[in-house]
Amino acid sequence: MLDIETQINSIMAADITGSVIQTHGTTINAVGFPAPVGSIALIDRPGSTALRAEVIGFKENLTILYPYGDISGVRRGNRVRIQRTIPWLRVGDNLLGRVIDAEGNAIDGLPQPLLEDRIVCQHDAPDPCSRPRIDSILSTGVRAIDGMFTCGKGQRLGIFAGSGVGKSVTLGMMARYTDADVIVIGLIGERGREVNDFIERDLGKAGLAKSVVVVSTSNDPALLRVRAPMTTLAIAEYFRDQGKDVLVLMDSLTRFAMAQREIGLSAGEPPTTRGYPPSVFAMLPKLVERAGRAERGSITAFFTVLVEGDDMNDPIGDTVRGLLDGHLWLSRKLSTRGHYPAIDPIESISRLMPDICDPVHLKASRAMRKSLAIYLDNEDLISIGAYRAGSNPEIDESIKMRPEIDDYLRQAVEEKAELPETVRRIRTLMLGEQVETPPAAAVETPVRRGNDKSGPDKDGNTTTNATANNRITNDRIARAAAT
Numbered sequence: 001m002l003d004i005e006t007q008i009n010s011i012m013a014a015d016i017t018g019s020v021i022q023t024h025g026t027t028i029n030a031v032g033f034p035a036p037v038g039s040i041a042l043i044d045r046p047g048s049t050a051l052r053a054e055v056i057g058f059k060e061n062l063t064i065l066y067p068y069g070d071i072s073g074v075r076r077g078n079r080v081r082i083q084r085t086i087p088w089l090r091v092g093d094n095l096l097g098r099v100i101d102a103e104g105n106a107i108d109g110l111p112q113p114l115l116e117d118r119i120v121c122q123h124d125a126p127d128p129c130s131r132p133r134i135d136s137i138l139s140t141g142v143r144a145i146d147g148m149f150t151c152g153k154g155q156r157l158g159i160f161a162g163s164g165v166g167k168s169v170t171l172g173m174m175a176r177y178t179d180a181d182v183i184v185i186g187l188i189g190e191r192g193r194e195v196n197d198f199i200e201r202d203l204g205k206a207g208l209a210k211s212v213v214v215v216s217t218s219n220d221p222a223l224l225r226v227r228a229p230m231t232t233l234a235i236a237e238y239f240r241d242q243g244k245d246v247l248v249l250m251d252s253l254t255r256f257a258m259a260q261r262e263i264g265l266s267a268g269e270p271p272t273t274r275g276y277p278p279s280v281f282a283m284l285p286k287l288v289e290r291a292g293r294a295e296r297g298s299i300t301a302f303f304t305v306l307v308e309g310d311d312m313n314d315p316i317g318d319t320v321r322g323l324l325d326g327h328l329w330l331s332r333k334l335s336t337r338g339h340y341p342a343i344d345p346i347e348s349i350s351r352l353m354p355d356i357c358d359p360v361h362l363k364a365s366r367a368m369r370k371s372l373a374i375y376l377d378n379e380d381l382i383s384i385g386a387y388r389a390g391s392n393p394e395i396d397e398s399i400k401m402r403p404e405i406d407d408y409l410r411q412a413v414e415e416k417a418e419l420p421e422t423v424r425r426i427r428t429l430m431l432g433e434q435v436e437t438p439p440a441a442a443v444e445t446p447v448r449r450g451n452d453k454s455g456p457d458k459d460g461n462t463t464t465n466a467t468a469n470n471r472i473t474n475d476r477i478a479r480a481a482a483t
């Protein structure tokens with residue numbers, strides 16, 4: 001909510017006016033217009049509606065304005081006047097189930113919702129020292145995530161993927177099946193058709209009911225594509241402050257960075273790696289840090305990052321990876337094989353998993369990763385029939401486990417994976433009946449013994465994995481085992 005101090009501080013003389021002197025690329029420059037950066041101005045166009053623009057900087061005696069729409073009709077000498085000094089947003093519980101734009105206007109064809117509170121979209125992340133540790137699990141309802149890359153309440157993860165590998169479908173599943181109280185979804189820079197597909201097909205009525213969807217499509221002005229993620233987080237913060245566990249799904253951070261690149265370059269910033277100006281790298285952490293756990297409530301966030309040509313090292317991906325507590329890598333190889341969700345079990349990681357999972361679950365997930373790593377390292381040999389069964393017990397085991405692990409990691413779109421069952425299945429599958437129940441305090445989910453899933457053939461698996469007596473050492477296994 002806006003406190004009195006913020007409101008008073010934001011009061012400025014309403015009669016600040018100036019005039020248009022020139023355009024520069026997509027920006028408009030005004031003289032005699034001392035409005036602060038971030039404020040919103042109106043440029044009067046005779047014979048047409050006033051054009052809204054945001055102050056993005058100054059240069060000598062010029063104020064640089066970035067327009068919210070098409071600049072046609074603007075001419076030298078047009079009057080520029082201030083409309084608002086800080087962008088704020090109306091919020092309230094009636095946002096649930098609604099689709100809005102970056103400025104909070106309803107765009108789902110229904111009347112504007114009645115909203116009781118006002119908040120500022122843009123502000124700093126909370127002080128890191130005031131944040132409690134993340135110590136409990138947020139179930140996403142997606143088995144591969146909950147089982148192998150368990151996510152904590154307040155954790156921030158990336159989803160790295162190329163186009164068409166199943167991002168939207170996976171986000172839709174998470175929105176429908178998670179046990180979070182509220183979901184806030186930011187759709188940034190997609191085409192209009194993709195947005196409709198997502199809302200109708202992937203999210204569906206059930207997902208939408210406890211979600212707020214903030215949309216800024218690719219044909220919106222760059223300012224709105226930059227604003228939409230802030231609006232998304234501001235709404236999430238509003239619900240978090242009510243003590244709720246909020247899940248933020250942001251698709252995509254790359255398109256946000258691209259929009260900020262447009263603005264930054266127009267404002268005269270120098271381009272750096274791949275043309276991204278420094279402001280992009282300053283804004284990413286500001287945005288991402290707003291998610292996290294608070295004294296009351298939490299914001300768990302998944303940010304998607306587009307990877308062109310499946311190149312893992314683009315500057316946005318690199319920066320974002322350093323800011324997050326893990327990432328899921330969606331693999332084109334898996335999706336072309338029809339393995340969905342196409343989460344690469346070796347390349348993905350959830351860094352907080354050891355803090356939030358019970359030790360048996362953790363051990364089972366490491367065993368699964370190791371078994372897969374062994375299989376993948378020998379896949380070429382196995383597939384051409386050059387591997388002779390019996391020559392290496394670990395490889396034999398990984399071949400035997402492979403179909404069941406695949407079966408575990410796959411999930412149909414309409415299937416919800418309940419967390420206790422997800423954990424029970426991975427424990428039984430990977431550790432069989434040999435699991436020693438750890439000290440009671442550490443265990444959240446009891447092992448149901450004597451389950452049908454564990455055949456006697458898998459019994460040896462636990463011991464081989466646990467003793468780490470492997471003869472095959474290489475990169476991949478080392479990496480798998482290190483996590």
Ligand SMILES: Nc1ncnc2c1ncn2[C@@H]1O[C@H](COP(=O)(O)OP(=O)(O)O)[C@@H](O)[C@H]1O
Pocket residue numbers: 161162163164165166167168169170340341411412413
């Ligand atoms: N879990 C899944 N089960 C079955 N098919 C899927 C699944 N996820 C994705 N697909 C297929 O992949 C296509 C593209 O997925 P989508 O999520 O739209 O990709 P992206 O958002 O990454 O571009 C979908 O239309 C669907 O056919």
Ligand SMILES: [Mg+2]
Pocket residue numbers: 167168169194
């Ligand atoms: Mg998509």
